[in-house]
Amino acid sequence: MKVLSGQLLLRLTCVITLLTGVFLSPVLGAHRDHGVWTEILWAQDHFEITHQLHLADALTLLDALDASASLESLKGQALIALHLEETFSLESEGAEGSTKTIGAEIDDDFLFIYQEWYGKKPLVEPKFSLTALNLIYGATRATIHYQIDELNELIHVSQASSETHSSTSGNRSAR
Numbered sequence: 567m568k569v570l571s572g573q574l575l576l577r578l579t580c581v582i583t584l585l586t587g588v589f590l591s592p593v594l595g596a597h598r599d600h601g602v603w604t605e606i607l608w609a610q611d612h613f614e615i616t617h618q619l620h621l622a623d624a625l626t627l628l629d630a631l632d633a634s635a636s637l638e639s640l641k642g643q644a645l646i647a648l649h650l651e652e653t654f655s656l657e658s659e660g661a662e663g664s665t666k667t668i669g670a671e672i673d674d675d676f677l678f679i680y681q682e683w684y685g686k687k688p689l690v691e692p693k694f695s696l697t698a699l700n701l702i703y704g705a706t707r708a709t710i711h712y713q714i715d716e717l718n719e720l721i722h723v724s725q726a727s728s729e730t731h732s733s734t735s736g737n738r739s740a741r
Contacts, residue, residue: 600699601707606656606683608714613683615665617650623699624677630702637677643670647679653698654681658688688714694723 603618619627621637628635628642631649635642647667654665663685670679696708710721 599707600703601709602696602698604696604708604710606710606712613656615681615683617679619677621675621677626702627699643677646670646677650679650698653696655695656683656692658692659690661686661688
């Protein structure tokens with residue numbers, strides 16, 4: 567058996583390293599966006615609001631709010647629900663209302679926070695703000711499914727600051 571020369575061994579090592587990097591880069595680069603998915607549906611006299619957070623984001627957020635709380639506990643879920651209540655707003659001209667948190671639960675890999683918004687039915691599309699994850703990740707993205715009467719939209723809102731954003735400032739697409 568021949569002994570490989572130092573230069574040939576170096577080339578072979580470089581080729582193997584390069585090929586490993588090429589084949590593993592899509593796997594290593596794959597990751598999940600940090601954001602909140604929110605459903606806002608008009609139900610006769612109020613909005614039913616459901617916020618959905620991936621458990622990994624919920625755990626990190628809870629750690630920032632209270633490192634001693636457990637996500638499985640009522641206290642942990644309540645802390646996140648209260649944080650969402652503080653960082654979510656729905657505003658519409660001529661239709662003032664108030665948001666009330668009604669519950670939270672873990673289902674599969676997600677934490678769901680349930681709220682209701684009571685007020686006058688909006689005549690124009692509201693402005694939304696949802697900056698719950700900005701505490702841990704800086705600017706994040708909120709995806710809002712908004713449905714009232716015949717209007718049914720999927721709205722992507724970049725949350726670079728705590729300002730209220732109109733859906734017209736995000737990318738809108740009918741669903």
